[in-house]
Amino acid sequence: MNKGRIGTASIVGMLLVLFLTGCGQEAINLPDTTRPTVVSTTPAQGATGVSVTTVPTATFSKAMNSATINATTFTLAGPGGAVVAGTVSYAATGSIATFVPAANLATSTTYVATITTGAQDAASPSNSLLANYVWTFTTSPAATVIVPTVTGSNPANGATGVALATAFNATFSTAMNASTLNANTFKLTGPGGVVVPGTIAYTATGSVATFTPLLPLATNTTYVATITTGAQSQAGVALANNFVSTFTTVPPATVPVPPVVVSTIPLNGATGVPLNQTLSAVFSNVMNPATLNTTTFRLTSSAGTAITGTVGYVAGGNTATFTPSAALLPSTTYVATITTGAQDTTGTPLAALYQWAFRTVPAPTPPTVISTTPANNAAGVPVNQSILATFSEAMNPTTINGTSFTLTAPGGVVVAGTVSYLATGSIATFAPAENLAISTTYVATITTGAQDLLGIGMANNYVWTFTTAATSDTTKPTVISTIPANGATGVAFNTAVTATFSEAMDPSTITAASFTVTGPGTTPVAGSVTYAAVGNTATFTPTVNLVPGTLFTGTITTVASDLAGNTLAVNYVWTFTTGAAPDTTPPTITQTNPVSGATGVALTQTISATFSEAMDPLTITTATFKLATAGGDAVAGTVSYDALSFIATFTPSSSLEGGTSYLATVTGAKDLAGNALAGGTIPNPWNFATGAVVVPPPVNLGTASLFGGFGGGAGMTNQGTETVVNGNIGTTAVSTLITGFHDNTPNCIYTETPLNVGLVNGSIDTAPPPPTVGCPNEGTAVTSAIAAQAAADALTAYNALVAFPNGLDVSTCPGCGGGSAGELGNRVLAPGIYKSAPGSFDITQGDLTLDAQGDPNAFWVFQMATTFGVGTPSVSRSVLLVNGAQAKNVFWQVGTAATINGIVGGGTLQGTVISQAGTAVSTAGVVAVTTINGRLLVLSGPVTLVNTVINVPAP
Known part of the structure; x- marks a missing residue:
């Protein structure tokens, strides 16, 4: 009996084990525990x-x-x-x-x-x-040199009817050094020597190298495979001669319409994607589920690491899904790929390999607003400008609407407008239905109804204010810098490509259609385009690394427009050539402001970090750049990034507390090649302590900030054909006192001659009458009122500059090379307020350098009771900006008149000049172009330009 009971119990137990083992088998996802061998x-x-x-x-x-x-x-x-x-x-x-x-x-x-x-x-x-x-x-007893050869290939030399998805194999006579089999030594080219993009692999067993094209080959086309003598054996011995083999693909055949991917989740270029995101792709055709698997639907990190996961197919929606086995990493770019192995139910493969990229959320925290345009408390905002808010992560587009993003006028009057959201950059835009009122303060609000993709709302409403100008923005934007620079060579082939604009842009116009990269020749480069409002920078990120040693062309088309709808005047085109090596050097912080350990820091101080190289602006957020008290309390604020000086800035939402210690930290920021920030000689985090002083901000120019030149009541004159004003010009006088100019309005010409032609890339505002019959909207009561307001704002700014306290007397400079008592040449000046005891300043003995010491918000005020002179009768002089200094923060208050390189022309002046009696640039007949990165504003007298380019700084 006992034996019978034991046997029965054992059988029942075994059945129970088998039952439990079978149940839930599919729900267990075991980790990889197989050891390598x-x-x-x-x-x-x-x-x-x-x-x-x-x-x-x-x-x-x-x-x-x-x-x-x-x-x-x-x-x-x-x-x-x-x-x-x-x-x-x-x-x-x-x-x-x-x-x-x-x-x-x-x-x-x-x-x-x-x-x-x-x-x-x-x-x-x-x-x-x-x-x-x-x-x-x-x-061996003596060194033996074995010269490697290619003993065979597939397809064979001269083969015809080769399939379009063929990979080219070459078998060597001896073991090869895999690192010498690369894109430089193993190539496949088509007609005209056009290089076929592809990947190269080497299998030690059998000593076989394989070139796999990224895309199917063209039909009825002869291709040439070449392995050069750069390929070496493991003993370091090169091929004796280049190996060359040709083959011809199959002729074209009538095939069914191949399936294509029509939409994806996340969107291509999306940022702030959740770490638990399931990917999906919707096809145009009903697909064969058996062909959708982890071989045909893959996910990799930007570093090339394969992500494990499961692939499913929803037949009713023609949708394939990829569910990662584990949470994705934060702040990481991923590339999803669906290969041509995916087929529809007729056996027709995907038309082409399909890839898209996205970036994960920095951390599962409530979303925040990290940047706005206009900035909080901004003044002189054009009345026709849209409003932007950039979030710290990807948002649910359905929650970004007219309820969660509002704009109100005084008295809480709601402004009608349209709200949109762009996933590539996480940017919300409010476009007013009509122009805003002039000289009016508005309140913009993002409510807690705005949610991220996980359904997490903002922790608090975000509110900011700005005040409008008396005029519209009619100045066309320009591209002020690119990375790589035009003509650059030896560019790392794993870099992204960026273009920085002169002002904030409409993010919906920065797309893969308006920003393209081609090469070699006109071959399009696959990639994603994003726009970072924190630095007015567009970024093109190639889907795969660029081809080494190749000339590429970047193009920004006239589709790109600013927030007022002004487009680029012409397509912006630049070229660069890749080198043979990737960028693997991590960026570092080279300077901070304040420096670590600083004391007595101003309560209005902004916090900045200067990087060793260009950074990916989408990695500069309040999640990667933080400020907290020594006790760990986070400080709310916004961030910005200057693509020219590589400086990131954290601006606290309110003044810092006096007598308090703070800790600033930058983590997770990456360069354009995806290299994460590394430690260096500069402390990170860094600490500083505040004092009890509030430093006065730079003077507010009001509506005068939109003007590149203003001639008081005496007008403006241009002589020469190279003058361009990227901004407005004006006078309170009649239109006839503006001579030698025209603007972007057809037929609006202000007394030009063949020798005196100047373009105003903005508006011209004067008192009546109109300059010609063809421009009834200029020289009117409206433009007269705009000019009058600008004159009043310029006078207010001038008086504020005169009243700035505690100016440092720099009227003498031992060792500066002589010159007048107010000589500024050959000096390097830190931010501050400077005055001249003799009443005048000159820059004649050398150039003047203004050093911001890593603080992009540093400013300079130069006070003079009489004249301001730049240059000598034989040499032009310039003002140079270093370490984050910006032209918008430099002011020259001139008691009488200013003369800028008045004899020889040329040179560059930085900053806004406000003079009482007049300003003249160069001399008639001089062809050298003088550049003014700022403004020339005169309260009463005229402005005279000769072959002068004026670039009005962005606010």
Whole structure:
């Protein structure tokens, strides 16, 4: 009886185990616990007669963590355990570790190679080799040089009817150095020598190199495969001659309409994507579910690391899904790929490989507003401008609407307008239905109804105010810088491409249609386009690395427009050439303001960090740039980024507290190649303590801020054909006192001659009458009122500059080279207020340098009771800005008149000049172009320009 009971219980138990094992089998997602092994080596175990120039390699059974393949885990030793010096590298393609001896090995000697258990796979730190792997080999009595050759190829030389999805294989006579088989040594070209983009892999077993095109080849086309003598064996011996093979693809055939991807989640270029996001792609055709799997639907990080996950298919919606096995990493760019292995139910493959990219959220925290345009408390805002707010992460577009984003006039009157949201940049836009009222303060609000993709709303309403000007913005935007710069060579082939504009842009006009990169020639480069309002910067991020050693062309078209609807005047085009190496150098912080340990810091201080190189502006947010008290209380604020000086700035929402210690931190910011910020000699985090002083801000120009030139009641005159004013000009006098100019309005010409032609890339505001019959909207009562308001605002600003206290007397300068008592040449001046005891300032003995010391909000005021002169009769002089100094923060208050390089022309002046009696630039007949990055405002007298370019700074 006992035996019977025991047997029955055992059977029941086994059945229960089997039942429980079967139930939920599909719900268990076990981690990868398989340990890696070494599957092959070169030289093989026990090999003899090995060349003294051999390079030992080990091929693993799976992808390894490259950081664990190093000189500690991969060693080579000679007789008696003598360590052989050398370098260790790891090639992800093929999972091959390589040991390159620093010098030739000794002849007739036995060596011991070892891979230790410190070598780990890419899945988990616990997956290491089970035991050290050791093999030996013996070198030959004398060095043997074996010249490698290509012994065969597939397709064979001269083959025809080759399939369009064919990869080209080449088999070598001896083991090769995988690192020498790359895009420079192994190429596939089509007609005209056009390089076919693709990937290159090397398999040690069989010594086979494979070139796989990224896209299907063209039909009925002859291709040429070339392997150059740059390809070397593991012994460092090159091919004797270039290997060249040709083949011709199949002729075109009538095929069904191939499926295409019509939409994705997340959108291409989306930022702030949740870490638990499931990806989906909707197809145009009903798909064969069996062809949608982890081979045809893949996800990788920007570093190329494959993300494991499961792939599903929803037949009713023609939708494929990819669910990552684990949460994605924060602040990381991912690339999703659907290959042409995906087929519809007729067996027709996807028309082309489809890829899209997105960036994950920095952290699962409530979204915040990190930047606005206009900024809080901004003045002189054009009445026809849209309003922008940039969020810290991707938002739910349905929650960004007229209820969560509002604009109100005095008295709480709601302004009618349209609200839109752009995923690429996480930017909300409020476009007023009609122009705003002049000289009026408005309140913009983003409510807690605005939610991110996880349904998390803003913690508090975000409110900011601004005051309008008396006029519209009619100035066309320009591209002021690009990275890479025009004509740059040796550019890292893994970089993104950026263009920075002269003012805030309408983000909906910055797209893959208006910002393109092509190369070689007119071949489009696949990529995503984003716009960062924090720095007025558009970024083109290639889907895959650019081709090394290739000329590329960047283009911004006239579709790109500012927030007032003004487009670029012409397409902006620049070129650059890639080099042979990627950018793997992490950025560092080279300067902070305040410096670490500073005391007595002003309560209105902004916090800034200068980087060693250009940064990805989308990584400059309040999540990566933080300010807190020493007690850990976070300080609310907004961020901005200057793409010209590489300076990020944190602006507190309110004044800092007096006598308080603060800690600033920058983490997670990346450069344009995706390299994360690293530590350097500058402390990060850095601390400082406030004093009890509030530093007065730069003077408010009001509506005069929109003018590049203003001639008081005496007008403006241009002489020459190279004059361009990127801003407005005006006078309180009649239109006939504006001569030698025209604006963007057809037929509106202000007394031009063939020798005196000047373009105003903005508006011209004067008192009546109109200059010609063809422009009835100029020289009117409206433009007269605008000019009158600008004159009044200029006078207010002038008086404020005169009243600025505690000006430092710099009327003498020992060692500056002589000159007048108010000589500023050959000086380097820190931010501050400067006065001249003699009453005048000159820049004649050399250039003047203004050093912001890493603070982009630093400002300078130069007070003079009489004249201001720049340049000598024989040499032009300039004002130079360094370490974040900006022209918009430089002011010259001139008691009488200013003369800018009045004899020879040329040179560059930075800042706004407000003079009483007049300002003249250069002399009639001088062809050298003088540049003014600022404004020339005169209260009573005239402004005279000769071949002058004026660039009005953005607010």
